[in-house]
Amino acid sequence: MNVLERQQEAGHATRSPVINDFSLVVATANGTGSQTANLTLLRSFFKLGIPVHGKNIFPSNIQGLPTWYHIRVSHEGYIARRPSEILVAFNPATAHEDVQELPSGGVCIYNADLKNLPQRDDLVFYRVPVGELIAGIDVPVKRKPYLANMAYVGAVAWMLEVPLEVVEEALSAQFGYRQKLVESNMQVVRRAYTWATENLNKQDPFRIEPMNKTEGLIVMTGNEAGALGAVFGGASVAAWYPITPSTSFMDALREFLPKLRKDENGKPTYTVIQAEDELAAAGMIMGAGWAGARAITSTSGPGISLMAEFVSYGYFTEIPAVIWDIQRVGPSTGLPTRTSQGDISFTYTLGHGDTKHPILLPSSIEECFEFGWKSFDLAEQLQTPVFVLSDLDLGMNNWMGKPFEYPNQPMQRGKVLSAGQVQALGGFARYKDVDGDGIPYRTLPGTDHPLAAYFTRGSGHNEQAQYSERAEDWLNNMARIARKFETARNLVPAPATELNPSARVGIIAYGTTRYAIEEARDHLAQRLPTSFLRLRALPINQEVRDFVAAHERVYIIELNRDGQMHSILQTELPEFASKLRSIAYLDGMPLTAHWVEDRLLKEEGDSR
Amino acid sequence: MNVLERQQEAGHATRSPVINDFSLVVATANGTGSQTANLTLLRSFFKLGIPVHGKNIFPSNIQGLPTWYHIRVSHEGYIARRPSEILVAFNPATAHEDVQELPSGGVCIYNADLKNLPQRDDLVFYRVPVGELIAGIDVPVKRKPYLANMAYVGAVAWMLEVPLEVVEEALSAQFGYRQKLVESNMQVVRRAYTWATENLNKQDPFRIEPMNKTEGLIVMTGNEAGALGAVFGGASVAAWYPITPSTSFMDALREFLPKLRKDENGKPTYTVIQAEDELAAAGMIMGAGWAGARAITSTSGPGISLMAEFVSYGYFTEIPAVIWDIQRVGPSTGLPTRTSQGDISFTYTLGHGDTKHPILLPSSIEECFEFGWKSFDLAEQLQTPVFVLSDLDLGMNNWMGKPFEYPNQPMQRGKVLSAGQVQALGGFARYKDVDGDGIPYRTLPGTDHPLAAYFTRGSGHNEQAQYSERAEDWLNNMARIARKFETARNLVPAPATELNPSARVGIIAYGTTRYAIEEARDHLAQRLPTSFLRLRALPINQEVRDFVAAHERVYIIELNRDGQMHSILQTELPEFASKLRSIAYLDGMPLTAHWVEDRLLKEEGDSR
């Protein structure tokens, strides 16, 4: 239910102001530089202390196709996607449809050049003569078209009563304080603002008012946060092949490393190799992890498919490496610029034969940072490839967050024997379960001891890493690796649980669906109280079992077609299989609280 | 429990004869040509009308490493692996261990050259002076070493009382009736036979006696049978990359096609391309299936990993193709010459994003042939890649079977529109669910009509196959493909079920584990009566649900570590998840009835 509906319910005759609670969408064409304008608006709200979040819905091309930028402003701190009440219509190709989609009582700010928009008298229209406003501003010709976007910034500022100095501050940040650029752009913003003040009269209820809810927070994309986490996790060899939406992860890593990771002589303590494809990227991190680097790659669905053979190899030869999958909509090329949680089951058992891999599931920029460094510790402790499954929504959009906590534990490099230790032990067996946790010891190439070397191979081997086709060697080795996975259960990040004593219904989710779910739970607090367990990793631990046991029905809500996590939990918790219900949906857009509420109520209706 | 134990139980003072019921193992080194000798023995028993089966346990190299050939002879018709009572010890490298493994009362026929074998007076030893026996036989030098093997053929013939003319007949078949070769080899066989008659006296109870249980049967490997099925299924474009144990599938296909599939002008109605790798092989069958060929590839685990991206593509673009996975032990390179059922869960949802693929599960050469042709019908009816999951044991070993039934239905080419039909319809929409079964219509390139063309892409598309990023297009299209999978449930081969009214326990299995299970069920008939459902394909149908519903506990027995089919059934039948029990085991060797009995009794003991 959006604010307007609620207003009507509340039965207002005249429309009372709606403050710091609306969703605004800017419709433009790809490659017109509207991003700067949109981020300027976002930052303005943020600087005014109002919780805000932006989602860029862009096409899979470089220039010309429709793009929508959604900004959610919420004094309650809700940042899930919500159908917009305010439209900035700047794209002729979609304007007609965009206007149709506005809820009754909505607002449309449009470029005067747009012809025959649909007539709707349940909307407020503001016409902005962009042409006039940008006439004669002096900027390099190349940037001219971009100026148009500043016109809507000004108009929105007027409509929502955003102080211009705040806009200017935000704008400056966008342009990295390059004065000339800032000035020319602000000029348009001011003109638009003044023009609106003089020629338009405000008929809509939407306003913003300063708050203090963003005090001390930062704004960053998930890919930047993850990359920064990797920098503090000691990432030393990164190999990658470009693919949307993971490219910006490596862009960030390549930007941050030189700033933060030069040694005392200014030499790099890292290297980043652009591979010829994902097969090669996977091979590079296998080689690097084996030789003692903290190795990382980032990719998306198609790349995961191409890495399958090497992941099966890494699982069996027990090589640490970190693989970020910034999920986009699959199968196949699918929707490369839309978000999804569709690679969960595929990555969990990626590769031929019996395999299982730890998966970390970040839901915020804080967790992207945390898992950014922690994933290396886990990979080296467990000596196995570790996945971090983020998604396009989290990875490429800007999110508010607390300043990241510095790693709260020293680096865990796992069971690596030095030459001295090998000497002391009088040798070692690479694949022996010395400690009963299934995790063996390894040595790094270059270890100066005649007994330090061993031979790594994807074929059958015994405890001494010698080639073996013996049945019992195979059996024992694979049983040990299975034990290792049991060890992993309590090493990986535990779930975040909100138990509601009065709830008979539980919800399990992971990643970015949390925002729609949290908002929905609040709305349903009375009608349908729920508990909430947010998985932060696979494999699951006892806490998940207990949570399920404690509720009559548990809904697993996820952003894919087949209810992939639901299936995983069914097999991990067979005793509860029938009380685990799947709510799975994927059309490329992040969930809305509204949709979650409806589905939950419907399911509960059915199951009563 | 082997025959000897049973004897002891029966409490015989003197050993009464054991007729047509034993397991014999020949231990040699790889690349010494023992295969001919072993198959000669196998064929001799077969020709005597006695049910027989041979398993070749060979190493992953070309020459020199240990090889064992197991021959199971059973008047009851059991052909599962069974620990051998009779050993032919011809490999110095393993002789010691081989002898140790013999059960008390067993027999060891050994090459006189073997030094210090373990002394065991609970065994019968027959020493064969191979050197003398092959002295001065005239054959090309290159074949000389192979002759040695004929010595044990003769010795075994003597011991088991196999008529020499039968051996000669079998031998001739092996050498394709090349008289000179046959003669020189038979010479050694005879010499050994005569020598044994004169110098050895029989102390063991094992004998064979003619029966008529192999009347009209054929002997073939699963890979040959599958390839022959493909030939009769109209395979027209085959693309492959060599990999054990699938190579012999393509070898057979390449041998059979020229014999059976030349057109009236002697032109080939097929082509077989050796690709540069499995990625390319997968791409080739995608292109071929799209263009209207019956396209097929065969591979094994590592190749499946490399095909993941294309399979995800084929699922989403809806292209028919057939992929045979002759399973070997994974993960990774694993044990390339050992058998497994370890790729079930990986292939079932192969590829990133939400995907599900039909899988056929042959258990015999009859089913290899049947699924060989049927898989093409299913692929073209469902317009999707279809997997056939065989294994090394079935694929590379020789099995008895009934002569194959000619396809009992005309070829199903699926929903393909001709130019005329396109004309009549006034066009078509490639991805429209016209019939409500989720299966759309397609046209082939080359269809001479201006409205016949469409554009195939792995990215989002609407019903007209036009590029689309619209949420509802994605949603609808993927929902339709899911419906198609529901249609598949009743198109794929139904399970083979043996309901036992007095059974509270059910067994579900698939593929070659059936033989050990069937034997075990007979042995347990009194102590633990069971029903048996043998899956012949995925996805499952109602019959499987009913079977599970009808039993208190259902054990899923399979040859992998993680109980992969068990997991699949748990998610498909959540209501029964907790009564589905997993019995999974993988060490590279086929199961024995003995092991199955023990495990079942133990599990049942626990659950009582």
Added chain:
Amino acid sequence: MENPTPTPTDRTQIIKTNAIGLSKKDYDGAPSTLCKGCGHNSIASQVVQVGFELNLRPHEIIKLSGIGCSSKSPAYFLGMSHGFNALHGRMPSVSTGALMANHSLRAIGVSGDGDTGSIGMGQFKHLMRRNVRMVYLVENNGVYGLTKGQFSATAEEGLELKYAGQNEFPQVDLCMEAIIAGCGFVARSFAGDAKQVRELLKAALSHRGTAVLDIISPCVAFNNEDDSPKSYGYGTKNEKPLHELGFIPYAEEISIEPMEPGEFRTVRLHDGSHISLRNLDTAYDPTHKLAALERLQRAQDTGEFITGLIYYNPDRPSLAELEELDTPLSRLSTEQLRPSQTALQQFLQSYR
């Protein structure tokens, strides 16, 4: 709306049509969604023009591609032909399969420098070895356009770009790669040289096996600074055609004579049509492998932008010829695909 299935032009209009009664419009595809000014767009429009001029029957053509901006272009031409937008770097294997299924089809494959030179190197090389009959267009801009401008394998060593930084690795010369892999028709051109692109494309369509056209096609978004060898500015200023090219459909037998500088000669193509070459500046003989390699290497060393038919050798049979394909496999009847019941029984005899 993308890729509308076009219908033949209504004859009542007075529109110029070709020998098979199709107008140029009938060879159009969907409107391009590429950047304005992208080299790929001009190449696509040349394909349309060539289709019209050669009277190609749309249903006899298939168009294939990998993934990338370049690989999108098949959607923008020949809307009445079946299209296959495959996976990144995998167009060669898909084309091979499709053309084995139906070797009577003529195929136009479009790829990019990343699609071919980076992820696709292996399949590209092996396609050349198999000599599958098809036109293989590389729209070569030295960057990964669709992923926003990283260097591809064909970027020049030392090249500097705003986003990508400096390229440290030697460039892959796709013409050299094609030649040493056994390709018999290797040409380089420039998206800005419409006429040459057209004539080469026509000749390529007449070739017996795989014909590679390495077309420098500027990426205006990420690699179009005038000092970049793959920019419009550079190309327009420095393109150095080795010869003037003309395509002559189905002329009678003319044989190849060795040629002196500036001399004119024609080369017979596999389907009986010819291509005429008038040497510019130097004598260049496109029928000698080593000369071709030498010329390409020299061009690379001196940064020359040479274009034209670089190597031509029609001797090797195509894959379909090697496989002795007759009736297209996709057209075989059930009877031809399934042997008789007696055939099965007889065959099984030897397994008793």
Added chain:
Amino acid sequence: MENPTPTPTDRTQIIKTNAIGLSKKDYDGAPSTLCKGCGHNSIASQVVQVGFELNLRPHEIIKLSGIGCSSKSPAYFLGMSHGFNALHGRMPSVSTGALMANHSLRAIGVSGDGDTGSIGMGQFKHLMRRNVRMVYLVENNGVYGLTKGQFSATAEEGLELKYAGQNEFPQVDLCMEAIIAGCGFVARSFAGDAKQVRELLKAALSHRGTAVLDIISPCVAFNNEDDSPKSYGYGTKNEKPLHELGFIPYAEEISIEPMEPGEFRTVRLHDGSHISLRNLDTAYDPTHKLAALERLQRAQDTGEFITGLIYYNPDRPSLAELEELDTPLSRLSTEQLRPSQTALQQFLQSYR
């Protein structure tokens, strides 16, 4: 038992040891499980010999391979060095990663013609471009030995073999492929020519970047008929060394002079050692790319079996040099790997 971890020879015995006190035995690996007489075995024993003669420290070496009989050989030499038997065709990427993690290691990679020329073509080419410092040995027998003798990409066009039938496709010349991809050390040899293999291997170990040794290594099981160009018979009869080779460790500066037929000269290698070349029959200058390509092409056309150092050019920096690697990344301390808390706080300022 395979790959026993050997210990340095007990000094009390009187066994010949090298400068670092290791005996030849210390450079052995596990006993070979390859066929008797397989060319790969003789190559493996040359690696052992070279390790001993060059006083290599086993722990400073890593040995890597793909999959195949050839790729098994690292198990049969240098048992005291870490080994990595990777995936089929993927040794190059693994080596790249390992050598980025620790560029102080010296790597010996072993591959096969199928592993490199078929499935591995892409990674092979891109390894050359990156010039990762390592020795890349191809044990080239023209077939897939381990899968029982199918043709690989390096099999000669027209070659006929019992199991594989006739090869219809042009052979891939791995030396040419390496050269045009940018490799600076390209040699061809013959498993039957132990001395040449050794000298080339020594020189290769001193090279600055990737050094490719394409060693014809007969498969006695599937491709050793005397008429096959990759058989012992053919090789022994027809091997045609371009020059006599000698490796000179760490000599003082000697520069390259152009050479006349039969003339003697030495070439300085990156680590200061030298290789001496005495031309046989013709004058051959391995420092000219085009000459090298020309010679290889001619050899292919005429079926000559030329061996020796075919191309040498030390100018391009290795990948580690390009990446400016200093302390091996695998040896960095936690402090060097994790920036300080204040660094984090400062960095986050700009995101407020």
